Amino acid sequence: MAGNREFFNRRLHSLLGVIPVGLFLVQHLVVNHFATGGEESFNNAAHFMESLPFRIFLETFVIYLPLLFHAIYGLYIAFTAKNNTSRYGYFRNWMFMLQRVSGVITLVFVAWHVWETRVQAAFGAEVNFQMMENILSNPFMFWFYIIGVISAIFHFANGLWSFLVSWGLTVSPRSQVISTYVTIGIFIALSIVGVRALTAFI
Amino acid sequence: MQETKTKTVRFVISRQDTPDSAPYQEEFEIDYRPNMNVISALMEIRRNPVNVKGENTTPIAWDMNCLEEVCGACSMIINGKPRQSCTALVDQLEQPIRLEPMRTFPVVRDLQVDRSRMFDSLKKVKAWIPIDGTYDLGPGPRMPERKRQWAYELSKCMTCGVCLEACPNVNSKSDFIGPAPLSQVRLFNAHPTGEMNKAERLEQIMGDGGLANCGNSQNCVQSCPKGIPLTTSIAALNRDTTFQSFKNFFGSDQI
Numbered sequence: 001m002a003g004n005r006e007f008f009n010r011r012l013h014s015l016l017g018v019i020p021v022g023l024f025l026v027q028h029l030v031v032n033h034f035a036t037g038g039e040e041s042f043n044n045a046a047h048f049m050e051s052l053p054f055r056i057f058l059e060t061f062v063i064y065l066p067l068l069f070h071a072i073y074g075l076y077i078a079f080t081a082k083n084n085t086s087r088y089g090y091f092r093n094w095m096f097m098l099q100r101v102s103g104v105i106t107l108v109f110v111a112w113h114v115w116e117t118r119v120q121a122a123f124g125a126e127v128n129f130q131m132m133e134n135i136l137s138n139p140f141m142f143w144f145y146i147i148g149v150i151s152a153i154f155h156f157a158n159g160l161w162s163f164l165v166s167w168g169l170t171v172s173p174r175s176q177v178i179s180t181y182v183t184i185g186i187f188i189a190l191s192i193v194g195v196r197a198l199t200a201f202i
Numbered sequence: 203m204q205e206t207k208t209k210t211v212r213f214v215i216s217r218q219d220t221p222d223s224a225p226y227q228e229e230f231e232i233d234y235r236p237n238m239n240v241i242s243a244l245m246e247i248r249r250n251p252v253n254v255k256g257e258n259t260t261p262i263a264w265d266m267n268c269l270e271e272v273c274g275a276c277s278m279i280i281n282g283k284p285r286q287s288c289t290a291l292v293d294q295l296e297q298p299i300r301l302e303p304m305r306t307f308p309v310v311r312d313l314q315v316d317r318s319r320m321f322d323s324l325k326k327v328k329a330w331i332p333i334d335g336t337y338d339l340g341p342g343p344r345m346p347e348r349k350r351q352w353a354y355e356l357s358k359c360m361t362c363g364v365c366l367e368a369c370p371n372v373n374s375k376s377d378f379i380g381p382a383p384l385s386q387v388r389l390f391n392a393h394p395t396g397e398m399n400k401a402e403r404l405e406q407i408m409g410d411g412g413l414a415n416c417g418n419s420q421n422c423v424q425s426c427p428k429g430i431p432l433t434t435s436i437a438a439l440n441r442d443t444t445f446q447s448f449k450n451f452f453g454s455d456q457i
């Protein structure tokens with residue numbers, strides 16, 4: 001670590017994006033999908049998550065701290081890039097730009113979402129089907145959620161692609177092409193899960 | 203006679219008198235000749251430096267050396283893309299032909315830039331094979347022919363700077379050394395004698411401004427005039443540095 005803090009930070013940023021933040025995202029989307037089974041099914045699933053032991057410990061070390069590090073360092077990375085898709089309109093360069101844009105959108109969305117749900121819960125509000133139903137009955141908030149969820153999923157799926165490169169798992173051009181297709185598949189599948197859950201509340 | 207007289211080539215050239223002065227544009231129109239390239243056109247302008255308004259002006263400054271796309275000195279932005287002006291044929295370019303310096307590097311004058319940072323990076327990553335000693339070390343290990351052919355492709359780099367110009371992470375806000383010197387690390391680490399300093403080179407690119415700054419836009423591999431598999435080199439080095447960092451941390455054999 002000595003003398004190569006940047007290398008360590010970048011690798012840590014990359015790792016945290018997948019483990020645990022990426023895994024949490026997938027888990028969260030899956031739990032929300034219980035909303036498609038009706039109010040009771042969602043409330044049961046959410047209640048199960050809420051009643052996990054050591055909840056605040058889990059939340060802090062699996063979600064808050066990793067996400068905070070990834071988001072803050074991610075902002076720094078995003079703003080040191082000088083995007084140039086107008087001159088170099090290649091597919092990967094677009095993905096590079098969208099990875100940064102979706103990161104910033106996700107940050108705005110997640111900050112609002114945590115405020116509206118987890119922070120309000122700390123103040124005594126109850127996070128349940130009804131709460132989400134109220135939030136999403138406002139068309140503006142509904143679209144805000146759609147955009148936020150899709151951008152988080154895009155960011156995760158495309159991030160998975162670059163994670164595989166950053167750690168040297170996909171080296172050959174062919175493996176990188178195949179992982180592009182696989183991550184597009186993950187993007188589409190998770191988007192269906194996420195959007196179905198949101199529409200279940202209205 | 204009259205027909206050949208009317209055929210001309212038009213240039214819009216971004217000029218800059220000193221490293222710190224503001225850039226400005228100047229237009230030129232010269233007579234067309236068959237098989238012209240951008241350099242022969244610049245030479246034509248130099249012979250008679252008069253712009254389209256008929257004003258006398260200074261000749262344009264640019265760099266060149268080999269004139270056959272092996273030295274990299276003549277790189278500039280031609281119609282929006284960084285490339286070598288010696289192999290940019292006028293017949294294949296849309297007019298007016300727009301020339302700009304590669305502003306990722308400090309501009310010396312007009313189209314001339316200072317690529318010193320690239321040569322400094324090559325020194326930093328030890329892009330050579332140390333064989334000097336106080337006595338004759340004898341012949342080194344042999345390299346398989348197939349591997350030699352593979353390595354030859356990586357050795358074609360002419361330090362032209364096009365890949366740095368194309369990279370969104372090489373800019374004034376970052377100290378990323380860029381794709382070219384990274385790929386050279388892969389080249390010299392692949393050599394049976396160069397491999398003896400593999401860990402040293404990897405440690406160097408694990409330092410600040412090194413490998414980890416790559417954000418995978420992959421513009422470099424699309425832009426390299428020599429077709430060097432830069433992104434494959436970067437991914438391969440990502441794997442090598444993953445192993446190196448484990449070796450360093452867990453304390454097994456670090457060479």
Ligand code: HEM
Pocket residue numbers: 013014015016017018021022025070071072074075077078099100103104106107152155156158159160162163164166416417418
């Ligand atoms: C739902 C939350 C998030 C998840 C699941 C996530 C996941 C990921 C993953 C897996 C990567 C790939 C790492 C790599 O390239 O090796 C990544 C990269 C990145 N993330 Fe996030 N991220 C999230 C939130 C954020 C936020 C809030 C930001 C803030 C702007 C951000 C900024 C970035 C940036 C700039 C990169 C690109 C790094 C690079 O290419 O070098 N991310 N993210």
Ligand code: SF4
Pocket residue numbers: 274358359360361362363364365366381382385425426427428429430432
């Ligand atoms: S890798 Fe290619 S683009 Fe980059 S400096 Fe070498 S020859 Fe030029």
Ligand code: FES
Pocket residue numbers: 265266267268269270271272273274275276277286287288289
């Ligand atoms: S003059 Fe050497 S590459 Fe053009």
